Amino acid sequence: MTAATHFRTCHLCEAMCGLAIDVEAGAITSIRGDAADPFSKGHLCPKAVALKDLHEDPDRLKRPLRRTAAGFVEIGWDEAFDEVGRRLSEIRAAHGDDALGVYQGNPTAHNLGTLLHGQIVLRTLGTRNLFSATSVDQLPHMLASLLVLGHQAMLPVPDLDRTELLVIFGANPAVSNGSIMTAGGAMRRLGEIRARGGRVIVLDPRRTETAARADEHHFVVPGTDALVMLALLHVIFADGLARPGRLAPHLRGLGPLRALAARFAPERVAEACGMSAGALRALARTIASTPRAAIYGRVGVSLQTFGALSCWLLLALNVVTGNLDEPGGMMFTRPAVDLVPNAARAGLRGTFGRFRSRVRGLPEFGGELPVAALAEEIEVPGDGRVRALITSCGNPVLSTPNGPRLSRALDRLDFMVAIDVYLNETTRHAHVILPPTFGVEHEHYDVLLHAVAVRNGAKWSEALFARGEHQRHDWEIFRELHRRLRPRGALEHVTHAARQALLALPPARMLDGALRLGPYGDRYLGGARLSLARLRAAPHGLDLGPLEPALPERLYADDRRIDLAPSLMLADVARLESTLLGGARVNPARELRLIGRRQLRNNNRWMHNAPRLVKGRDRCTLQIHPDDARARGLADGARVRVTSAKGAIEVPIEVDDAMMRGVVSLPHGFGHDRDGARLQVAATHAKGASLNDLTDEERVDALSGVADFAGVAVTVQNVEARAAE
Numbered sequence: 001m002t003a004a005t006h007f008r009t010c011h012l013c014e015a016m017c018g019l020a021i022d023v024e025a026g027a028i029t030s031i032r033g034d035a036a037d038p039f040s041k042g043h044l045c046p047k048a049v050a051l052k053d054l055h056e057d058p059d060r061l062k063r064p065l066r067r068t069a070a071g072f073v074e075i076g077w078d079e080a081f082d083e084v085g086r087r088l089s090e091i092r093a094a095h096g097d098d099a100l101g102v103y104q105g106n107p108t109a110h111n112l113g114t115l116l117h118g119q120i121v122l123r124t125l126g127t128r129n130l131f132s133a134t135s136v137d138q139l140p141h142m143l144a145s146l147l148v149l150g151h152q153a154m155l156p157v158p159d160l161d162r163t164e165l166l167v168i169f170g171a172n173p174a175v176s177n178g179s180i181m182t183a184g185g186a187m188r189r190l191g192e193i194r195a196r197g198g199r200v201i202v203l204d205p206r207r208t209e210t211a212a213r214a215d216e217h218h219f220v221v222p223g224t225d226a227l228v229m230l231a232l233l234h235v236i237f238a239d240g241l242a243r244p245g246r247l248a249p250h251l252r253g254l255g256p257l258r259a260l261a262a263r264f265a266p267e268r269v270a271e272a273c274g275m276s277a278g279a280l281r282a283l284a285r286t287i288a289s290t291p292r293a294a295i296y297g298r299v300g301v302s303l304q305t306f307g308a309l310s311c312w313l314l315l316a317l318n319v320v321t322g323n324l325d326e327p328g329g330m331m332f333t334r335p336a337v338d339l340v341p342n343a344a345r346a347g348l349r350g351t352f353g354r355f356r357s358r359v360r361g362l363p364e365f366g367g368e369l370p371v372a373a374l375a376e377e378i379e380v381p382g383d384g385r386v387r388a389l390i391t392s393c394g395n396p397v398l399s400t401p402n403g404p405r406l407s408r409a410l411d412r413l414d415f416m417v418a419i420d421v422y423l424n425e426t427t428r429h430a431h432v433i434l435p436p437t438f439g440v441e442h443e444h445y446d447v448l449l450h451a452v453a454v455r456n457g458a459k460w461s462e463a464l465f466a467r468g469e470h471q472r473h474d475w476e477i478f479r480e481l482h483r484r485l486r487p488r489g490a491l492e493h494v495t496h497a498a499r500q501a502l503l504a505l506p507p508a509r510m511l512d513g514a515l516r517l518g519p520y521g522d523r524y525l526g527g528a529r530l531s532l533a534r535l536r537a538a539p540h541g542l543d544l545g546p547l548e549p550a551l552p553e554r555l556y557a558d559d560r561r562i563d564l565a566p567s568l569m570l571a572d573v574a575r576l577e578s579t580l581l582g583g584a585r586v587n588p589a590r591e592l593r594l595i596g597r598r599q600l601r602n603n604n605r606w607m608h609n610a611p612r613l614v615k616g617r618d619r620c621t622l623q624i625h626p627d628d629a630r631a632r633g634l635a636d637g638a639r640v641r642v643t644s645a646k647g648a649i650e651v652p653i654e655v656d657d658a659m660m661r662g663v664v665s666l667p668h669g670f671g672h673d674r675d676g677a678r679l680q681v682a683a684t685h686a687k688g689a690s691l692n693d694l695t696d697e698e699r700v701d702a703l704s705g706v707a708d709f710a711g712v713a714v715t716v717q718n719v720e721a722r723a724a725e
């Protein structure tokens with residue numbers, strides 16, 4: 001058999017790197033960066049090479065599993081679908097629509113079948129109990145876009161290739177490879193900013209791998225970014241440096257924002273946020289005096305007590321300094337599958353607070369409830385209790401706050417079905433697991449990521465291997481599940497039949513339709529309308545040019561203005577002041593503040609089963625500042641017990657002055673020590689302990705409902721010293 005090279009997009013993170021994969025005799029022989037990909041230009045990270053490990057992983061599931069008293073056993077697809085359809089229908093008929101819960105995890109965003117067929121099925125179940133990784137991720141960014149720009153999906157991205165100043169709040173692209181900033185080779189692009197005389201400034205409680213390659217880094221106390229941003233706005237207004245420019249006629253709320261910022265002089269917030277007043281003033285002036293600046297923030301600002309406020313103020317800073325929607329600033333894409341204007345035309349701009357969670361009253365966002373409330377929605381009796389759960393592409397036992405409580409709650413479900421490729425910490429609770437094809441076994445197009453990329457583009461990836469007879473694609477699983485969910489009532493019979501007809505279209509057909517209806521018709525492609533056929537003829541992908549100004553056309557509020565001072569945000573400022581400026585302080589001699597950290601050789605909580613990613617030293621370490629270690633009599637490598645209000649774990653420490661004093665950092669994604677999972681490599685080489693055994697489901701941003709992971713109070717104690725007590 002001859003060797004062939006296959007070109008596709010890596011689907012593992014948001015960077016959309018182009019891959020060149022050599023295949024011989026039905027096996028992958030090499031994976032390289034595709035230098036001819038116009039977007040990523042050959043960039044690659046170690047995870048892409050491990051695609052081979054994941055593809056060939058003997059632990060990866062290919063046939064449905066049923067949980068029995070003797071453990072999980074393989075069953076046929078028909079039998080599995082019959083059981084799932086019957087149990088879900090029974091529970092819904094007996095207890096109502098809300099008795100079905102859904103959790104969708106992160107790989108949903110990287111999977112065409114799940115994004116198309118999955119949403120059609122899961123979002124029309126009629127239940128209020130929809131949960132997803134959004135509420136442990138980007139929710140506050142989306143809420144800010146909804147309230148300020150009128151549409152939850154209007155997410156601006158830094159125009160990396162033209163900016164002269166990139167200010168990064170709480171993101172670490174050197175490791176994450178960029179988020180809501182799809183940029184194959186993000187660090188090459190950051191290097192180019194500096195090479196052309198521009199600057200990169202990072203604000204983070206840890207001197208990160210990105211900060212180490214930046215011009216400037218400031219330590220910030222976790223959870224205080226909103227104060228920093230208000231102080232920056234204070235200086236910009238007070239010094240007469242506000243220049244909203246072209247967008248000035250389209251603004252609302254500039255006066256109230258200025259009045260608010262007037263109360264937050266740098267001197268007032270300096271101590272709380274850990275930056276000096278002088279540094280805050282200097283930073284404000286640098287931002288205001290650089291013509292092309294992008295002020296960007298990611299999970300460090302969204303996953304915290306003041307996530308919504310921080311994301312709003314981030315947008316406001318860009319607007320007030322004339323950097324929103326300008327080349328070199330924060331811009332909007334025009335993707336080939338352009339969901340925003342079509343949704344807006346249909347009246348779909350996003351929703352917030354239409355209803356609240358049953359037990360704790362947390363707000364709905366975009367049709368979903370915050371996942372921090374999932375455990376209690378399963379546990380607490382009453383009407384609307386979640387009795388059956390469908391998970392898809394998610395591992396919430398490791399990824400959501402207080403995972404152990406959720407783990408116990410899952411055992412109380414009447415029925416659980418997991419659509420997943422592994423038997424892991426979450427799916428081991430399922431009664432039935434339905435494993436879809438994975439990665440190179442299916443076609444790929446990044447509907448969501450092209451919409452947050454630093455250049456416009458489009459790329460289609462063919463499946464590299466045909467699926468086996470015994471396998472099913474995600475979309476086939478969703479279509480079949482839907483078919484077996486018994487419709488309720490006469491009207492529901494009609495809509496059920498209509499949806500079933502739509503679900504009969506494979507993802508490629510749906511995508512082709514969306515491309516043809518998209519904005520790249522005659523204008524860019526010499527009269528050849530962009531279609532799937534056109535993309536198939538361009539295996540390295542199409543570059544559709546740099547980002548272009550999109551406002552005011554793409555303002556979706558009723559008055560078509562940018563609201564710089566949404567009333568919901570203004571009302572939350574009192575909480576910011578009383579919490580952070582009210583005098584109460586963490587005592588660093590006793591308590592430390594815990595934050596998370598991502599690692600290059602893993603993705604979230606599910607790539608530790610790839611041998612080439614986990615070889616080497618134990619990476620599940622608690623990083624701690626030398627002073628904080630000394631105060632506790634801890635030497636580098638000592639094993640410590642880390643205790644929070646919700647749990648305790650044991651890990652070795654790494655003494656490192658990259659940490660801010662008073663702050664400790666633990667990686668994500670470990671904790672592969674639960675019984676019943678089938679992750680042999682992870683359990684042997686990357687067991688570690690789970691960060692979310694310590695986090696607290698009761699800690700959420702009271703405004704948005706997003707989980708608060710920034711600065712969980714913990715004590716750190718030598719394990720031996722504790723044993724001697």
Ligand SMILES: Nc1nc2c(c(=O)[nH]1)N[C@H]1C(S)=C(S)[C@@H](COP(=O)(O)OP(=O)(O)OC[C@H]3O[C@@H](n4cnc5c(=O)[nH]c(N)nc54)[C@H](O)[C@@H]3O)O[C@H]1N2
Binds near residue numbers: 393394419603668695
């Ligand atoms: N403390 C703390 N917790 C966090 C974060 C944090 O910063 N701090 N970050 C949060 C963030 S940003 C996110 S996005 C969430 C992620 O949270 P989750 O999405 O719940 O977690 P993942 O680890 O991404 O889980 C992915 C699951 O999908 C499965 N999978 C992989 N590929 C496929 C596929 O193609 N099809 C199907 N059906 N399944 C697949 C994997 O086996 C795994 O079970 O975690 C959040 N949790």
Ligand SMILES: Nc1nc2c(c(=O)[nH]1)N[C@H]1C(S)=C(S)[C@@H](COP(=O)(O)OP(=O)(O)OC[C@H]3O[C@@H](n4cnc5c(=O)[nH]c(N)nc54)[C@H](O)[C@@H]3O)O[C@H]1N2
Binds near residue numbers: 173222298299301597
């Ligand atoms: N290799 C790898 N890549 C990934 C992932 C992965 O797990 N591994 N996960 C993917 C996912 S799902 C996502 S959402 C993206 C996330 O992409 P990023 O947001 O770039 O990822 P993080 O590395 O978590 O960066 C968050 C930073 O915020 C800092 N931080 C914590 N608390 C605060 C705070 O209160 N204020 C400030 N200013 N900073 C704070 C942390 O120290 C950290 O450096 O990465 C994606 N890419």
Ligand code: SF4
Binds near residue numbers: 011014
């Ligand atoms: S950076 Fe992300 S997209 Fe690029 S190769 Fe690595 S995992 Fe894949």
Ligand SMILES: [Mo]
Binds near residue numbers: 106137
């Ligand atoms: Mo994420």
